[in-house]
Ligand SMILES: NC(=O)C1=CN([C@@H]2O[C@H](COP(=O)(O)OP(=O)(O)OC[C@H]3O[C@@H](n4cnc5c(N)ncnc54)[C@H](O)[C@@H]3O)[C@@H](O)[C@H]2O)C=CC1
């Protein structure tokens with residue numbers, strides 16, 4: 255990492271953008287010694303609002319902020335970028351079919367993948383937050399010739415953090431004492447939050463998982479449906495927690511995961527754990543500050559295998575749909 259990094263945030267006028275940008279400018283994402291050039295991208299109709307957010311960022315007088323620019327054009331926004339947070343996407347509207355959603359987002363992430371390949375820095379790292387995040391990342395990667403596939407990732411860190419929180423509530427342990435939790439599969443209700451390899455203080459996750467009623471009827475569905483529960487309670491989707499997770503994801507990617515722990519990252523599969531090559535699937539992963547590395551060799555029991563297979567089947571169906579639409 256150099257001492258100045260260019261960071262592009264799409265959907266900058268939106269809720270997650272609003273919660274993420276100030277923390278990025280404050281140094282929470284890349285570390286306190288690293289200066290940041292911030293580039294905000296949104297649609298032409300939302301640029302005025304993005305400019306308002308930029309005015310507030312200016313008013314933060316952040317010591318690490320070197321420059322701040324607002325764009326409505328992807329190629330200009332990604333020019334020379336080192337870190338791209340792809341948050342903006344087309345939300346599902348009333349009456350919209352799944353295919354329409356994949357099609358609208360396919361077009362966005364195809365264009366952004368091409369722009370990143372053409373103009374971003376050679377070391378660019380991409381995190382897709384906008385839903386359907388895994389498949390949007392797959393589309394962007396497939397349309398970015400010359401950019402190594404491992405530079406395209408999707409966010410399942412929010413699910414990972416949710417799993418730690420629920421495990422902490424159940425056991426009374428603090429988040430800092432919980433490690434080696436894994437989210438497998440898709441960022442959707444089919445995801446499988448896995449505690450069988452976790453450590454909770456001195457306890458093994460497999461021991462806590464002996465309470466099958468809690469595991470199957472409480473923990474797994476609570477984590478997998480937390481996004482929906484928050485929409486029902488707040489009237490809008492998770493924003494500050496999603497921004498926090500995006501910052502955690504990039505932080506651990508560029509600065510490394512803590513010794514003895516791993517995190518969850520949706521990465522292009524090389525066939526690990528039998529996941530078809532090329533799918534953007536959530537795995538346990540570590541980083542030494544360079545590339546993500548999938549943690550291999552974990553034993554998966556029948557319970558885990560069935561759930562991972564179901565989530566992977568959903569990813570295959572999404573991939574086939576965007577292929578059919580010509581986006582991948
Ligand atoms: N992966 C995850 O864990 C999570 C993902 N999400 C997803 O993140 C996305 C953003 O959420 P919010 O910020 O709450 O939504 P929001 O609706 O508040 O903001 C989205 C922004 O993206 C912009 N946008 C749309 N298309 C764009 C494009 N082609 N280029 C640039 N900007 C574009 C919109 O104009 C809007 O300003 C949604 O897709 C949401 O479902 C939300 C929570 C968690």
Ligand SMILES: O=C([O-])CC(=O)C(=O)O
Pocket residue numbers: 385412480481482484491492
């Ligand atoms: O469904 C949404 O837009 C929100 C989401 O992904 C989550 O909270 O996990």
